[in-house]
Amino acid sequence: MQHWQHSSYEPYLPLTEKSNPITRDIDRASPKEIVELLQKCDAEIFERTSQGNPMYQTLNSSSVVQTIVDVSKRVEVILKDPEDSLIVLSGCGTSGRVAFLLATSLNRWLASHHQKQIYSYIIAGGDKALLTSQETPEDDPLLGALTLGKACAGKKHVLFVGISCGLSAPFVAGQLDFCLRNLEIFTPVLLGFNPVDMARTEPIQDCSFHFKEVAERMNEMQKQQKAYVLNPAVGPEAISGSSRMKGGSATKIILETILLAGHEAAYCKKAVTFNGILHSLNMFEKVHQITYSQTKELAALVQKAAISLRTKGHVYYLGWQTLGIIGIIDASECIPTFGAGFEDIRGFVSNGFSEMNNKEGDLSSLGPHFIVDHKDFVDSILPNLSDNDTVIFLYSENDDLNEVSVLANNVRQHTSNLHAIAHELKGLSDPERTRSQFMTVLTIRWPSSLYKHSPVLMKQYWELSTKWCLNAISTGAHVLIGKVYMNYMIDLRVTNSKLYRRAIHILQRFTGSTQAQCETALLRAIYDVEELSDEMSSTDVTQHTLVANKRGSVVPITLVMLQSRCTIAEAKSYLDAYSVIRDAVAACQRLL
Numbered sequence: 001m002q003h004w005q006h007s008s009y010e011p012y013l014p015l016t017e018k019s020n021p022i023t024r025d026i027d028r029a030s031p032k033e034i035v036e037l038l039q040k041c042d043a044e045i046f047e048r049t050s051q052g053n054p055m056y057q058t059l060n061s062s063s064v065v066q067t068i069v070d071v072s073k074r075v076e077v078i079l080k081d082p083e084d085s086l087i088v089l090s091g092c093g094t095s096g097r098v099a100f101l102l103a104t105s106l107n108r109w110l111a112s113h114h115q116k117q118i119y120s121y122i123i124a125g126g127d128k129a130l131l132t133s134q135e136t137p138e139d140d141p142l143l144g145a146l147t148l149g150k151a152c153a154g155k156k157h158v159l160f161v162g163i164s165c166g167l168s169a170p171f172v173a174g175q176l177d178f179c180l181r182n183l184e185i186f187t188p189v190l191l192g193f194n195p196v197d198m199a200r201t202e203p204i205q206d207c208s209f210h211f212k213e214v215a216e217r218m219n220e221m222q223k224q225q226k227a228y229v230l231n232p233a234v235g236p237e238a239i240s241g242s243s244r245m246k247g248g249s250a251t252k253i254i255l256e257t258i259l260l261a262g263h264e265a266a267y268c269k270k271a272v273t274f275n276g277i278l279h280s281l282n283m284f285e286k287v288h289q290i291t292y293s294q295t296k297e298l299a300a301l302v303q304k305a306a307i308s309l310r311t312k313g314h315v316y317y318l319g320w321q322t323l324g325i326i327g328i329i330d331a332s333e334c335i336p337t338f339g340a341g342f343e344d345i346r347g348f349v350s351n352g353f354s355e356m357n358n359k360e361g362d363l364s365s366l367g368p369h370f371i372v373d374h375k376d377f378v379d380s381i382l383p384n385l386s387d388n389d390t391v392i393f394l395y396s397e398n399d400d401l402n403e404v405s406v407l408a409n410n411v412r413q414h415t416s417n418l419h420a421i422a423h424e425l426k427g428l429s430d431p432e433r434t435r436s437q438f439m440t441v442l443t444i445r446w447p448s449s450l451y452k453h454s455p456v457l458m459k460q461y462w463e464l465s466t467k468w469c470l471n472a473i474s475t476g477a478h479v480l481i482g483k484v485y486m487n488y489m490i491d492l493r494v495t496n497s498k499l500y501r502r503a504i505h506i507l508q509r510f511t512g513s514t515q516a517q518c519e520t521a522l523l524r525a526i527y528d529v530e531e532l533s534d535e536m537s538s539t540d541v542t543q544h545t546l547v548a549n550k551r552g553s554v555v556p557i558t559l560v561m562l563q564s565r566c567t568i569a570e571a572k573s574y575l576d577a578y579s580v581i582r583d584a585v586a587a588c589q590r591l592l
């Protein structure tokens with residue numbers, strides 16, 4: 001099997017869009033094999049060698065560790081002099097959600113220690129995007145810059161971290177450009193997982209720069225320590241391009257390492273050192289090993305979730321504190337990633353929006369997608385719950401186990417298909433009574449070596465561990481019900497320019513047609529016409545994506561059209577006959 005680091009491996013794609021050789025046949029794997037493949041993929045985050053390809057630096061490369069040290073010291077400076085200062089974390093989709101989680105958690109920590117809250121987060125599309133996918137603002141660099149300018153009004157020192165896993169989001173490029181033009185106030189940091197050479201070069205509408213140009217300017221400024229680029233290679237995603245998985249996890253690992261090192265330096269007089277940072281990264285690797293040591297138990301949950309989805313049931317995550325937020329995030333990402341219905345997998349957190357502590361407050365009046373409190377689950381979902389549904393509790397020994405028991409008891413009146421993922425340190429205070437209420441409990445036991453010096457870190461470890469478990473459950477379940485072809489999510493929603501390009505690439509990859517042929521066929525499916533009008537052909541990508549947003553299955557329809565040279569109506573009826581994408585594609589190939 002060829003390693004993705006070889007220069008000849010899918011050379012036309014940036015690393016974050018390449019397909020991972022490890023998961024090439026994930027769509028044929030058993031639940032246990034799926035978990036093992038994901039484990040291997042996630043282990044690449046911590047890979048130490050660059051397989052002889054100097055283009056890639058990894059998380060443990062000295063240049064990356066040194067940049068983490070430098071940025072941590074900037075955090076320390078801001079924490080020591082918080083007046084008129086701000087640390088802003090910003091991104092689109094999952095990157096913005098991770099930014100939100102970290103900024104709110106650390107502000108809470110600062111408040112509890114009577115310190116000024118200096119963190120702020122920005123997510124493209126605003127707080128609505130924490131729970132639903134808002135892909136269009138991702139393409140807007142001006143909106144990014146304006147939002148940043150507003151968030152930092154009146155501040156004299158701002159450490160800005162722009163997260164774009166693919167070094168691709170115009171929203172983030174606009175923000176970095178804004179920082180680079182105001183270096184007397186801003187110290188910009190670019191966080192992503194492609195080498196700068198692979199940053200996106202596609203022109204941005206009404207804009208004089210593209211992402212790569214901004215990334216190169218950042219690189220230049222790094223020489224004077226006025227900007228920083230943190231872009232280790234963590235390998236392609238298990239499902240091609242799905243940066244909610246490794247991208248999100250690696251973002252969390254790197255930012256937590258930086259911010260907590262800065263906190264320890266500012267408040268515990270523990271200087272930021274190269275070895276200290278290396279040690280922190282090693283600890284996260286242990287979190288990976290401990291989490292995935294429960295392959296069998298995790299695979300059983302993947303299987304349960306798949307059965308529920310296959311039988312038109314649902315999967316519900318009921319979590320406490322930030323573990324509940326991790327559940328909400330994982331669930332909401334299934335809609336754009338797998339074309340899932342919003343009812344398919346849902347997350348709820350104890351105390352709802354007051355636990356989330358997001359900038360725009362309670363969003364529940366916006367509609368059913370924004371109902372997140374356990375109380376809402378009890379009122380609106382519980383009465384209709386059945387054994388078809390899988391319910392997974394997410395808690396740790398820091399949570400009110402009595403509350404966990406009461407809710408578990410309540411749920412058990414409606415379904416026996418009740419499970420838990422529980423994090424345990426010294427032993428939960430009444431484990432047996434709590435455990436006996438669940439059909440299965442995946443207990444993750446944390447050794448004292450990991451938590452002895454920092455209870456804050458323990459919470460971050462539990463969050464990451466829960467993220468890995470839930471990513472495995474939701475991804476594995478959708479793989480098992482046939483939503484993925486090889487390791488490509490074919491039925492992707494074409495809702496912004498990045499996804500438009502990804503769709504065309506996937507079509508080329510599977511049909512062997514030229515880029516022009518694929519684009520024309522895709523546009524026919526988007527506009528639902530056999531012949532494109534001149535206006536349709538000449539309009540810009542943004543307009544195409546706005547129309548595509550209203551249509552379902554445009555990529556599978558295009559694939560069948562290209563494969564069998566049929567009409568749109570024929571392609572649609574053909575697809576209706578198959579629920580498993582691989583079957584549809586295989587049958588389609590047999591036609592030729």
Ligand code: F6P
Nearest residue numbers: 092093094095135164165166169
């Ligand atoms: O637009 C879709 C999406 O791919 C999300 O799934 C992802 O989280 C977001 O874009 C951000 O991507 P990036 O971090 O590469 O900018």
